[in-house]
Amino acid sequence: MAAKSTTSNRGYAIYLIPGVLASLAVIVVPLVMTVYVSFTKWTGVGSPRWVGFDNYTRLFADALFWQSFGNIALLVIAMAVIPTLVGLFLAAVLFDYVAKHFGDRWAGALRSGYYLPQVLPVAVTGIVWGWILHPDYGALNRIFESIGLGGLTRNWLGDPDYALYSVMAVMIWFQLGYPIVMFMSGLSRVNPELYEAADLDGAGWWQRFRKITVYMIRPEFYVVLITTTIAALKIFGQVFVLTSGGPSNATLVPSYFAYQNFFEKAQVGYGSAISTVLTVLIVVLAFVFLRLQHRAEESK
Amino acid sequence: MTVTATLAEARAADDKSPRAAKHRDPVRFGVLAALVVLLLLMVGPLLVVAVNAVKNPAEYAADGPLSIPTSLYWDGIVDFWNRVNFGQKLWNSFITSLVVAVLGVLLSILNAYALGIGRVKGRVWFLVFFLVANLLPQEVLVYPLYYIGKEIGLYDNLIAIIIIFTVIQSAFGTYLLTSVYTEFPKELLEAAAIDGAGKWRALWRVVVPVSRPTLAVLFTFFFIWTWNEFFLPLIFLISNDNQTVPVALGVLQGDRMMDATTTSASALIGILPAMLFFLLFQRTLTRGIAAGAIK
Numbered sequence: 001m002a003a004k005s006t007t008s009n010r011g012y013a014i015y016l017i018p019g020v021l022a023s024l025a026v027i028v029v030p031l032v033m034t035v036y037v038s039f040t041k042w043t044g045v046g047s048p049r050w051v052g053f054d055n056y057t058r059l060f061a062d063a064l065f066w067q068s069f070g071n072i073a074l075l076v077i078a079m080a081v082i083p084t085l086v087g088l089f090l091a092a093v094l095f096d097y098v099a100k101h102f103g104d105r106w107a108g109a110l111r112s113g114y115y116l117p118q119v120l121p122v123a124v125t126g127i128v129w130g131w132i133l134h135p136d137y138g139a140l141n142r143i144f145e146s147i148g149l150g151g152l153t154r155n156w157l158g159d160p161d162y163a164l165y166s167v168m169a170v171m172i173w174f175q176l177g178y179p180i181v182m183f184m185s186g187l188s189r190v191n192p193e194l195y196e197a198a199d200l201d202g203a204g205w206w207q208r209f210r211k212i213t214v215y216m217i218r219p220e221f222y223v224v225l226i227t228t229t230i231a232a233l234k235i236f237g238q239v240f241v242l243t244s245g246g247p248s249n250a251t252l253v254p255s256y257f258a259y260q261n262f263f264e265k266a267q268v269g270y271g272s273a274i275s276t277v278l279t280v281l282i283v284v285l286a287f288v289f290l291r292l293q294h295r296a297e298e299s300k
Numbered sequence: 301m302t303v304t305a306t307l308a309e310a311r312a313a314d315d316k317s318p319r320a321a322k323h324r325d326p327v328r329f330g331v332l333a334a335l336v337v338l339l340l341l342m343v344g345p346l347l348v349v350a351v352n353a354v355k356n357p358a359e360y361a362a363d364g365p366l367s368i369p370t371s372l373y374w375d376g377i378v379d380f381w382n383r384v385n386f387g388q389k390l391w392n393s394f395i396t397s398l399v400v401a402v403l404g405v406l407l408s409i410l411n412a413y414a415l416g417i418g419r420v421k422g423r424v425w426f427l428v429f430f431l432v433a434n435l436l437p438q439e440v441l442v443y444p445l446y447y448i449g450k451e452i453g454l455y456d457n458l459i460a461i462i463i464i465f466t467v468i469q470s471a472f473g474t475y476l477l478t479s480v481y482t483e484f485p486k487e488l489l490e491a492a493a494i495d496g497a498g499k500w501r502a503l504w505r506v507v508v509p510v511s512r513p514t515l516a517v518l519f520t521f522f523f524i525w526t527w528n529e530f531f532l533p534l535i536f537l538i539s540n541d542n543q544t545v546p547v548a549l550g551v552l553q554g555d556r557m558m559d560a561t562t563t564s565a566s567a568l569i570g571i572l573p574a575m576l577f578f579l580l581f582q583r584t585l586t587r588g589i590a591a592g593a594i595k
Contacts, residue, residue, distance in 0.1 A: 011418075011499050012413065012414045012417070012418020012419075012420050012499065013414060013418070013420045013421075014414075015410045015411070015413050015414040015418065015499075015503075016410070016411060016414040016415070016420060016426070018407060018410055019407055019410055019411040019414075019470065019474065022407065022463075022466070022467045022470075023429070023430075023433065023467055023471070025467075026441070026445070026463065026464050026467040026468070027433050027436070027441065027467060027468075027471070029444065029448075030440075030441040030442075030443075030444035030445050030448070031436065031440060031441060031444075033443075033444035033447075034440050034441065034443060034444055037443070037444075044443075044447070090335075090338075093331065093335070094335075097331060098331070098332065098335065101328050102328075102332060106332070110335055110336075110339055112582075113339045113342055113343050114338070114339065114342050116342060116343060116346065116578070117342060117346075119524070119574050119575070119577070119578040120528075120570075120571060120574050121527065121528040121530070121545065121546045121549075121570060121574055122528060122530050122546065123530050123545075123546035123547070123549050123550035123570070124546065124549060124567060124570035124571055124574065126550065127549055127550075127552075127563065127566060127567040127570060128345055128346065128349050128567045128571075129345070130563070131349070131560065131563040131564055131567060132345055132348065134560075134563075137360075137559055137560040137563075138560075139348050139352070139364075139365035139366075139560075142364045142365050143364065143365060143366060145364075146364050146366070173341075173342065173345070176342070177342070230435060233437070234437045234438075236438075236439075236530070236531050237530040237531060237546075237550070240530070240534075240550065241550050254439075255437060255439045255531075258439045259439065259442075259531075262439075262442065262443050262446075263535070268443055271439075271443065272440075272443065274439075275437060275439040275440040275442075276440060278437055278439065278440070279436060279437055279440045282435055282436075282437060283432060283435055283436075286431075286435050
């Protein structure tokens with residue numbers, strides 16, 4: 001039986017050939033090259049010169065590198081932690097309160113509205129907020145002035161004290177819709193009788209939220225947390241468009257730091273080391289998350 | 301996919317329940333009001349952009365961003381459109397996204413056919429590979445790709461972007477589609493085999509038609525993701541004629557020629573195609589996100 005199935009499966013390997021060749025060319029070879037280059041000094045022309053771990057020792061002593069990782073930690077809060085928690089709460093409110101008392105239409109319309117920022121291209125998000133937060137002709141400062149709160153106007157993206165918080169706020173705005181949609185679709189799996197039973201037992205909304213909602217959508221919870229965290233670690237576009245990592249590196253993130261070294265400073269070896277560290281971090285985090293998720297599902 | 305059906309049933313049951321008609325207390329409307337305020341915060345920025353894209357700059361200077369324009373002013377949009385030759389960018393984005401979506405789905409089908417249905421040896425390792433490929437930050441691939449692209453004459457060429465994104469998107473597609481094909485009903489394949497269909501015919505006559513809904517979701521994702529891509533197109537497409545929409549808009553930031561009207565005009569014409577796709581694909585999208593998307 002086993003022998004038979006392996007022979008009948010043999011003919012399928014040929015279907016993998018285009019995918020394997022394409023992945024080799026676009027993913028495996030470049031990945032190996034980057035890791036190799038991270039052990040060299042290279043300007044992008046001529047041949048790389050082997051320097052061993054020099055780039056890495058330099059990296060771990062580089063204040064900018066640590067700053068970029070500190071910034072990314074705050075962006076994980078803005079892009080993963082806050083949207084996941086707030087999204088969980090809002091999804092429950094929409095599903096278990098709004099839909100019940102005001103009907104499906106309201107819940108659906110609100111959900112679509114919250115999701116809207118997610119469909120915009122990253123660069124466009126940057127332009128919209130770059131304009132709203134612009135110190136001279138931006139909408140936010142103009143609004144503050146017109147309602148007599150002129151004292152609140154700031155150079156939101158140009159002042160090192162505020163730039164990172166401004167970017168964080170923009171990212172919360174951008175991300176919030178994704179967990180809401182994911183969690184609401186998770187909630188629709190839940191048997192409504194469960195809620196009815198809890199209702200009859202006299203459980204209040206908050207109790208139902210904690211005991212049923214949070215418990216039932218654990219799978220979605222993990223998926224959302226993994227994907228948003230990884231998205232935060234990879235963030236590039238918004239930072240490029242909004243602040244270019246500035247002012248004075250206040251919003252520098254690893255991917256932008258690598259980009260600068262590759263294409264502005266021609267320090268390809270150093271840039272490769274930065275991206276290699278970032279990659280290792282992402283892959284390790286992803287596997288830790290997957291393990292946790294696996295364990296949570298087993299214990300069910 | 302059955303998820304939406306259950307959802308509708310659950311809601312229908314709810315509407316009929318007596319609780320829905322129970323006493324209306326002010327708390328209820330307080331909650332709704334809070335949610336509507338939040339909605340305004342989410343959608344408001346886009347509305348402000350739309351309003352100011354069609355507002356005369358003089359009027360903006362006088363009345364600020366929140367006033368309703370007294371007359372529609374199209375010059376901001378027209379000027380910007382002509383200045384960046386926006387039609388060309390739209391076409392570049394469209395053709396790139398379309399080709400990537402088609403090729404990416406095809407490549408995902410082939411991979412998933414071998415891994416999910418064929419269960420070839422080492423399938424777990426292939427799947428781990430595609431999962432990791434999916435996680436990689438593009439920064440770790442960009443410099444070699446840029447270097448190789450230059451060497452083989454594909455730098456500043458849409459074909460390079462098409463090849464790269466076909467592979468990157470199909471890593472996700474393979475991962476998702478393999479899990480779908482692992483559950484593919486064996487009887488259908490056996491029936492095809494009895495009818496004398498080889499593996500190639502079985503793939504196109506049985507497997508692909510049956511999995512069409514999933515393929516539609518993948519196509520939609522690939523199209524929109526490719527449309528929105530910024531980093532690699534920014535590196536690869538340097539000449540004006542080759543830029544995609546996000547790159548053209550992104551590199552204009554910080555340009556001294558920009559003022560409130562031009563900036564919001566540029567933002568608006570970046571928003572509109574995205575909104576169009578959102579409306580066109582809304583059903584597939586929400587369904588697909590429900591199917592457990594990884595991005």
